Amino acid sequence: MCSLSNHAHNIHNKAKTLAKCQISRAQIFELIAAYYGQKSFAALKNSDVSTKLEKPNSGEANDRCIQRAISMGVNHETSKELSLIVTCELDSVNSVNPALINRQVLSYLESNIELNEQYFYFEGLKIYIPSMLAALKNASNNGVKDSQLLELLLLVEHYARVTQGESSEHWYQRQLAGEVLGEAQKKWADNFAELVPARQALDTFVKMHSITVLPVPNIEELISSHAVTSIKQSVCYRVNAEFIKSLAIDLWGLDENELSEQQSEFITQWEILATFQEPYRGQLAELVESETDLIKQHSWLGFAKANGIDLEMDDMHLVNSYTGEVWEHDFDGPVFVDGYEGITLPQLPSELQSHVTKHVEAMLNIQKIISKL
Numbered sequence: 001m002c003s004l005s006n007h008a009h010n011i012h013n014k015a016k017t018l019a020k021c022q023i024s025r026a027q028i029f030e031l032i033a034a035y036y037g038q039k040s041f042a043a044l045k046n047s048d049v050s051t052k053l054e055k056p057n058s059g060e061a062n063d064r065c066i067q068r069a070i071s072m073g074v075n076h077e078t079s080k081e082l083s084l085i086v087t088c089e090l091d092s093v094n095s096v097n098p099a100l101i102n103r104q105v106l107s108y109l110e111s112n113i114e115l116n117e118q119y120f121y122f123e124g125l126k127i128y129i130p131s132m133l134a135a136l137k138n139a140s141n142n143g144v145k146d147s148q149l150l151e152l153l154l155l156v157e158h159y160a161r162v163t164q165g166e167s168s169e170h171w172y173q174r175q176l177a178g179e180v181l182g183e184a185q186k187k188w189a190d191n192f193a194e195l196v197p198a199r200q201a202l203d204t205f206v207k208m209h210s211i212t213v214l215p216v217p218n219i220e221e222l223i224s225s226h227a228v229t230s231i232k233q234s235v236c237y238r239v240n241a242e243f244i245k246s247l248a249i250d251l252w253g254l255d256e257n258e259l260s261e262q263q264s265e266f267i268t269q270w271e272i273l274a275t276f277q278e279p280y281r282g283q284l285a286e287l288v289e290s291e292t293d294l295i296k297q298h299s300w301l302g303f304a305k306a307n308g309i310d311l312e313m314d315d316m317h318l319v320n321s322y323t324g325e326v327w328e329h330d331f332d333g334p335v336f337v338d339g340y341e342g343i344t345l346p347q348l349p350s351e352l353q354s355h356v357t358k359h360v361e362a363m364l365n366i367q368k369i370i371s372k373l
């Protein structure tokens with residue numbers, strides 16, 4: 001994660017290589033504050049944040065860092081070298097950096113902050129929410145896929161919140177007509193007034209975008225390329241994949257039996273990620289049965305077993321037709337059979353076993369990384 005704490009760590013390590021430079025980690029944070037034009041790191045953390053992480057004028061930031069280092073007892077020449085380390089490290093950290101904005105917005109969504117709040121804290125820094133949302137919208141408009149997904153999730157979250165209270169179009173129209181309403185009726189009308197623009201904003205996003213503009217996870221590519229570092233860089237692996245899949249089907253009115261090639265790929269990839277996030281037998285069985293590659297089929301079997309699911313074993317039971325619960329022996333009403341039949345695959349040639357083992361190990365490693373996000 002790219003936070004100021006990590007940047008301070010990087011700067012401190014590089015500073016240790018400078019001759020005649022004995023500077024503490026706490027003093028590094030003070031140099032960071034100087035870079036952003038603040039008198040202290042405490043002031044930086046509590047400053048009004050609309051400009052706090054915007055990239056400052058390089059020359060001015062460099063001069064401030066030099067002067068702050070000198071005030072700490074560092075000689076002039078070493079102060080210049082130290083300032084260069086600070087400015088080079090922090091140049092990529094600013095509020096218009098889409099990756100930074102996306103992390104802020106994801107944290108904001110996870111924090112379940114009230115709609116009327118203006119500030120929240122991100123990695124110890126006080127963030128001005130309207131500026132953050134404006135920056136996200138700008139990144140989304142510029143085609144940043146992760147930002148587009150987060151914009152959609154914000155719209156969905158906002159709509160979900162304003163629909164929680166009871167609302168009434170009837171009383172809303174009467175209020176518009178100038179009628180003075182009672183307390184309860186006014187609340188219903190006001191709730192509906194919030195609901196309308198929230199739904200319009202969501203409908204407009206769906207109308208203006210296809211699901212193909214949204215980011216798509218690709219577990220198979222991660223397995224083959226071993227580029228697992230990209231997991232931490234993408235928003236995809238931090239959100240609920242099953243929710244994203246269901247959301248896309250609902251908002252874009254997709255028929256799972258009549259999907260285009262691109263739509264099918266979108267749904268499939270999010271289903272695979274959902275299985276890594278929370279494995280369950282039905283989806284794992286579908287993935288095995290839809291696969292034609294023997295190595296991948298047996299890899300899914302191995303992955304399932306590592307998660308406590310044996311796809312080769314039957315798991316059938318009788319269900320009470322009245323209650324939908326598992327049948328009890330003393331019930332003599334109608335029942336039906338439910339559950340899963342075991343999957344039988346062609347035997348795996350011994351020479352392919354090592355490939356399956358490596359494939360499963362890679363899958364479990366990716367699952368582990370995702371679970372820690």
